[in-house]
Amino acid sequence: MPVGLVVVSHSRPLADAAVHLARGMLPGRELAVEVAAGDVDGGLGTDATAIADAITAADSGDGVVVLMDLGSAVLSAETALELLDDAVRERVVLSPAPLVEGLVGAAVTAAAGAGRDRVAAEALRGLAPKQAHLTGG
Amino acid sequence: MADAVDAAGLTAWVQEFARLVREQRDVLTELDAAIGDADHGANLDRGLTAVVSALDADPAADPAAVLKTVATTLIRTVGGASGPLYGTFFLRASGTLGGGDGAALAAALRAGLDGVAARGKAGPGDKTMLDALAPACDALDEALADGRPLDEALRAAAEAAAGGRDATVPMVARKGRASYLGERSAGHQDPGATSAALMLQAAATALTGRG
Numbered sequence: 001m002p003v004g005l006v007v008v009s010h011s012r013p014l015a016d017a018a019v020h021l022a023r024g025m026l027p028g029r030e031l032a033v034e035v036a037a038g039d040v041d042g043g044l045g046t047d048a049t050a051i052a053d054a055i056t057a058a059d060s061g062d063g064v065v066v067l068m069d070l071g072s073a074v075l076s077a078e079t080a081l082e083l084l085d086d087a088v089r090e091r092v093v094l095s096p097a098p099l100v101e102g103l104v105g106a107a108v109t110a111a112a113g114a115g116r117d118r119v120a121a122e123a124l125r126g127l128a129p130k131q132a133h134l135t136g137g
Numbered sequence: 138m139a140d141a142v143d144a145a146g147l148t149a150w151v152q153e154f155a156r157l158v159r160e161q162r163d164v165l166t167e168l169d170a171a172i173g174d175a176d177h178g179a180n181l182d183r184g185l186t187a188v189v190s191a192l193d194a195d196p197a198a199d200p201a202a203v204l205k206t207v208a209t210t211l212i213r214t215v216g217g218a219s220g221p222l223y224g225t226f227f228l229r230a231s232g233t234l235g236g237g238d239g240a241a242l243a244a245a246l247r248a249g250l251d252g253v254a255a256r257g258k259a260g261p262g263d264k265t266m267l268d269a270l271a272p273a274c275d276a277l278d279e280a281l282a283d284g285r286p287l288d289e290a291l292r293a294a295a296e297a298a299a300g301g302r303d304a305t306v307p308m309v310a311r312k313g314r315a316s317y318l319g320e321r322s323a324g325h326q327d328p329g330a331t332s333a334a335l336m337l338q339a340a341a342t343a344l345t346g347r348g
Contacts, residue, residue, distance in 0.1 A: 039214075039216040040213060040214060043216070044216075045216030045217065045220075046216070046220075046221075047212065047213055047216075047220070048212045048220070048221055048224060049209060049212055049213050050213075071218065071313075071314075072216075072217055072218040072220065072221060075218055075221035075222065075256055075257070076212075076220065076221045078221070078256060079212060079221040079224055079225055079228075079256065082225070082228055083209075083212075083228075
């Protein structure tokens with residue numbers, strides 16, 4: 001099974017669209033992506049219990065990489081770790097990568113069968129192509 | 138003598154906290170409008186209302202379970218940064234509460250304080266809820282170490298929290314949305330420290346005369 005991915009965002013439409021974009025890079029490939037986004041009423045917000053559930057759903061035993069947007073999404077993702085079983089928590093990486101670029105990098109790498117740390121590293125490198133292009137580097 | 142800090146006492150504490158936040162909701166929102174995104178009063182009111190309903194529908198039998206219910210309900214319903222921060226406070230307090238006396242309560246509150254500091258990567262003087270919580274924990278520890286009864290110690294803690302809240306006015310915010318304002322955040326009382334002071338005020342009221 002590939003490494004699982006979780007997308008955390010204040011906005012459900014934003015998270016769903018990011019997943020749609022990433023899946024577009026991987027026609028026909030299997031990818032375990034779960035979304036935890038928006039508050040309980042469907043408004044803007046994040047919910048650590050929903051994030052913990054999404055991590056558990058995405059985890060097949062080979063680890064999970066969590067991508068998130070900003071502000072309280074980060075606090076909620078960290079809080080979610082406290083709600084998980086110890087065994088699951090040890091397999092989770094919270095990625096500091098930018099959400100969209102990081103997700104695409106992680107998705108392509110996870111679908112290719114790479115391990116968790118490699119997937120997390122690719123997520124973190126997600127900004128590099130854009131930076132290189134726009135700065136002429 | 139019954140334990141001072143039992144499930145009924147802790148439930149009464151959060152009920153009183155909820156009542157105070159409801160009463161002060163507009164004040165909290167106005168404070169947040171000045172240096173944040175004007176949702177602290179409404180968010181916390183929504184979360185604590187859900188907490189009171191959850192404890193009403195399914196009363197927890199032991200003290201740690203009460204605090205766990207408070208934590209998970211706040212996490213689910215508050216939204217914004219105060220959800221994970223208050224959630225972490227009660228989660229860590231729940232995990233630490235090992236008895237029913239004042240020392241056990243003080244240790245649990247201290248664990249909650251440490252959890253909030255770790256989660257928010259904040260320290261004293263950053264103009265956050267920690268600026269009310271930290272002096273409160275210090276005052277509680279000190280009063281109990283002096284052998285004062287729990288109700289007196291909690292009143293001292295509530296006074297220290299209020300003093301800490303007032304001391305946030307001249308501070309420059311270094312965390313959260315308010316930090317975007319930089320120097321312009323000075324002159325405003327921090328909404329998180331204000332709600333945290335209400336939490337201690339509620340403890341002094343609801344847990345008084347129980348032990």
